[in-house]
Amino acid sequence: MHRFANPARFLRIANAVYPWLVAATFLLMAAGLWFALFDSPPDYQQGDSVRIMYIHVPSAWMGMFCYTAMAVFSAMALIWKHPLADLLARATAPIGAGFTFVCLVSGSLWGKPMWGAYWVWDARLTSMLILFFLYLGYMALANAFDDPIRGQKAAAILAVAGFVNIPIIKFSVDWWHTLHQPSSFSLFAAKHSDIAPSMLLPLGLMALACQTYYFMVLILRARAEIASAKIRTIRMAQVHAAGGGE
Amino acid sequence: MTRKRRRLYFVIVGMLALGTSVGLVLNAISSDIVFFYSPTQLLTKHIPLGERFRIGGLVQRGTLVKDGKTVTFRVTDHTNSVPVTYTGILPDLFREGQGVVAEGRMEPDGVFHATEILAKHDQKYMPPQVVEELKKHGEWKGG
CATH class of the missing domain: 2.40.50.140 (Nucleic acid-binding proteins)
Incomplete structure (x- = not known):
């Protein structure tokens, strides 16, 4: 694992897989949207509103996945001081915040016609909103200090501590009565999924598309972060040289 | 013990302590959640x-x-x-x-x-035709 902490090696691998990720994201997204919007049946209760699920559920998964990735990168940065880990955590935050925002908005638009309310303060919705605030807090904290290293360390601690919210989101619908429905997937039940196969196909395609989209944007953002770190180093060296000349 | 090892244990113990305390608090206020x-x-x-x-x-x-x-x-x-x-x-x-x-x-x-x-709403998603089939075969348990 530590072999990959070298930014030059990371860039070499990232640049090699990037075009494949772009192609995969484009194809999966196109196929997923086609099935989600046109070639899948309406639901017996929700009618065509069920199509909101195909964007809502993948973005909820990605909101949690990105946070987990951010917490793992932050822990690696705190423990082993890999600069690349910090950089990847910082690059992940806005992507995860975006997915979480899409999840909250799409869920709200589904909630009004189905439940009769845009928003309720049940355990699932509240813990998901907290996830969104954790992302915002992380980004604010990482940029709050003049010295980027200090801000990064404080933000990394927040990211790792905030990880306790992830199991709370996942199990909120099992631990407490919520208005939000429980998970449609189960590892242990005889029937693993309560979603009809014709609806599982667009959901799976959209989930994969969101996953490859994350890695694609992560590489783009990481490249930009590495470039800006290089610029910072050069500027510092210039300031040093100018200061030393006097 | 190296400093890296010490930081690793610190993060693990910290997360366990935080997780336990959050779990206890949530359990205590469970009826309000x-x-x-x-x-x-x-x-x-x-x-x-x-x-x-x-x-x-x-x-x-x-x-x-x-x-x-x-x-x-x-x-x-x-x-x-x-x-x-x-x-x-x-x-x-x-x-x-x-x-x-x-x-x-x-x-x-x-x-x-x-x-x-x-x-x-429950966690079941299926097309109307499937529901009709299930009802026909008497396997339908829902509403």
């Missing part, structure tokens, strides 16, 4: 008359009566049930056998007077 009470929980909760809260369960079959904009029905959890009355607009998914959450007060007449009705 639930979005609604079931009719059976209501029997042991002793909520004072006139206090606002939510009850949830299924709309018991055969109890739904509509009179203009006013509906009365019973909310059941298959063990106990509570009579509910409500005047206003109902969500589309509201019907007999369907999950429901009602917010309001228990009045002295023993009826729960709801001021807001929310429909609860």
Whole structure:
């Protein structure tokens, strides 16, 4: 694992897989949207509103996945001081915040016609909103200090501590009565999924598309972060040289 | 012990401590986190008359009566049930056998007077044709 902490090696691998990720994201997204919007049946209760699920559920998964990735990168940065880990955590935050925002908005638009309310303060919705605030807090904290290293360390601690919210989101619908429905997937039940196969196909395609989209944007953002770190180093060296000349 | 090792243990112990304390707090305030009470929980909760809260369960079959904009029905959890009355607009998914959450007060007449009705959706997603097939073969258990 530590072999990959070298930014030059990371860039070499990232640049090699990037075009494949772009192609995969484009194809999966196109196929997923086609099935989600046109070639899948309406639901017996929700009618065509069920199509909101195909964007809502993948973005909820990605909101949690990105946070987990951010917490793992932050822990690696705190423990082993890999600069690349910090950089990847910082690059992940806005992507995860975006997915979480899409999840909250799409869920709200589904909630009004189905439940009769845009928003309720049940355990699932509240813990998901907290996830969104954790992302915002992380980004604010990482940029709050003049010295980027200090801000990064404080933000990394927040990211790792905030990880306790992830199991709370996942199990909120099992631990407490919520208005939000429980998970449609189960590892242990005889029937693993309560979603009809014709609806599982667009959901799976959209989930994969969101996953490859994350890695694609992560590489783009990481490249930009590495470039800006290089610029910072050069500027510092210039300031040093100018200061030393006097 | 190297510094890296020490930081690793620090993060692990810190997360365990944080996780345990959050777990204990959530467990302690568990009854405030639930979005609604079931009719059976209501029997042991002793909520004072006139206090606002939510009850949830299924709309018991055969109890739904509509009179203009006013509906009365019973909310059941298959063990106990509570009579509910409500005047206003109902969500589309509201019907007999369907999950429901009602917010309001228990009045002295023993009826729960709801001021807001929310429909609860379950985790099942399927096309109408599949439901028809299941009903035809007598394997349908839902609403």
